[in-house]
Amino acid sequence: MSQIANSMRHRARTADEDPAVLEQRLFRNTGIVIAVAVVLSAGVAPWRITSGLLLGGVLSVLNNHWLRTALAAAFAPDLAGTRPKIRVARYVLRYFIVGAIVAAAYLLNLVSLPATLLGMCSFAAALVLEGLLQIYFVIVNRGDE
Numbered sequence: 001m002s003q004i005a006n007s008m009r010h011r012a013r014t015a016d017e018d019p020a021v022l023e024q025r026l027f028r029n030t031g032i033v034i035a036v037a038v039v040l041s042a043g044v045a046p047w048r049i050t051s052g053l054l055l056g057g058v059l060s061v062l063n064n065h066w067l068r069t070a071l072a073a074a075f076a077p078d079l080a081g082t083r084p085k086i087r088v089a090r091y092v093l094r095y096f097i098v099g100a101i102v103a104a105a106y107l108l109n110l111v112s113l114p115a116t117l118l119g120m121c122s123f124a125a126a127l128v129l130e131g132l133l134q135i136y137f138v139i140v141n142r143g144d145e
Helices: 002-015 021-045 047-075 086-108 113-120 120-140
Strands: none
Touching: 021 047, 021 113, 021 120, 047 086, 047 113, 047 120, 086 113, 113 120
């Protein structure tokens, strides 16, 4: 019974964590995933695959930043206290920009398209890494309390 109480106290502490700290960890994890993928592919894969992974990873980070800033602007009240207007064009435009960059790099034969798409999944891999790290720390800290 005390293990359940200790587990709940640990969960409550992590739930009160500042969201900015989580965002920083996700950004760091995304960078780690991209760096590992690029370094590993540089030694064993053709250069177009490596450049595709790098381009996809950079676009993943850029897309995440655009999404975060667009959502923050959409849900933050303006100085007059009224609700701001949500600009759908801002959401859609980033997809066209990312698509145009990928298409241009592919048509110029600079990247492998599957590798670029895989690089764009680096944020999802960072989320999985964060989840696995949280599970590990819960298991390791379970006996400390």
